[in-house]
Amino acid sequence: xxxxxxxxxxxxxxxxxxxxxxxxxxxxxxxxxxxxxxxxxxxxxxxxxxxxxxxxxxxxxxxxxxxxxxxxxxxxxxxxxxxxxxxxxxxxxxxxxxxxxxxxxxxxxxxxxxxxxxxxxxxxxxxxxxxxxxxxxxxxxxxxxxxxxxxxxxxxxxxxxxxxxxxxxxxxxxxxxxxxxxxxxxxxxxxxxxxxxxxxxxxxxxxxxxxxxxxxxxxxxxxxxxxxxxxxxxxxxxxxxxxxxxxxxxxxxxxxxxx
Ligand SMILES: [Zn+2]
Numbered sequence: 001x002x003x004x005x006x007x008x009x010x011x012x013x014x015x016x017x018x019x020x021x022x023x024x025x026x027x028x029x030x031x032x033x034x035x036x037x038x039x040x041x042x043x044x045x046x047x048x049x050x051x052x053x054x055x056x057x058x059x060x061x062x063x064x065x066x067x068x069x070x071x072x073x074x075x076x077x078x079x080x081x082x083x084x085x086x087x088x089x090x091x092x093x094x095x096x097x098x099x100x101x102x103x104x105x106x107x108x109x110x111x112x113x114x115x116x117x118x119x120x121x122x123x124x125x126x127x128x129x130x131x132x133x134x135x136x137x138x139x140x141x142x143x144x145x146x147x148x149x150x151x152x153x154x155x156x157x158x159x160x161x162x163x164x165x166x167x168x169x170x171x172x173x174x175x176x177x178x179x180x181x182x183x184x185x186x187x188x189x190x191x192x193x194x195x196x197x198x199x200x201x202x203x204x205x206x207x208x209x210x211x212x213x214x215x216x217x218x219x220x221x222x223x224x225x226x227x228x229x230x231x232x233x234x235x236x237x238x239x240x241x242x243x244x245x246x247x248x249x250x251x252x253x254x255x256x257x258x259x
Contacts (some may be wrong), residue, residue, distance in 0.1 A: 010054075011047055015105065017035065019034055019038045020033040021098060028089070029089060033100075040063050043059065045058070046060070046064065050099075051096060051222050059120060144224060181225055186233070186258070189209070208255045209255055210253035211254065213248040217248075
């Protein structure tokens, strides 16, 4: 677990205000916006927040309400909208609340008579600073990141996952890196499979860990994210989940190992 204060604290310091919340609706989501004035704001930065941790930061030049609508009814080729919508659904299914925060560009920054796009500048700075996990950030990975570095290569060709590229310093296309949690889980389990000291004497080679231990070691919050993601990976044939004695914590729980 990270010792640093929740990233929402920093987001508020930066001037983000609470704007609403995400709710389940049929097979998708709906977004309840607190203040109708925010609905029409543009441009804005927005953030999805779970348990006081910033999960995703985005910017839109559309109205805020219009941008949120495209998360609720994503088109079949809108990969970012689909991916973030599915992550939101997973969190809600796990019983967590998702709140929505915005920063409205006052449009007052200029340089020698030219109006500057403060939202764009702040977006890349915020993502670099907070490293939200759904933007592909490493926040919470902790000191064991080297150990769980490279994802298992077979994860990339299955399950529609896209390999997470090395973090780029700032500009360029927005870091829409897919399957961060899935990659972390698979990479951790792959590292266990190849590390003799992580398993007891005589245990099968591919033994895995329970969701709690995976969440702890991979620093994935909220913890339910591991459960949800691992069940998806199981459905995609990448993981096996069986009740057994977790070699790390000793509890008899559902444990994950690579398929
Ligand atoms: Zn365990």
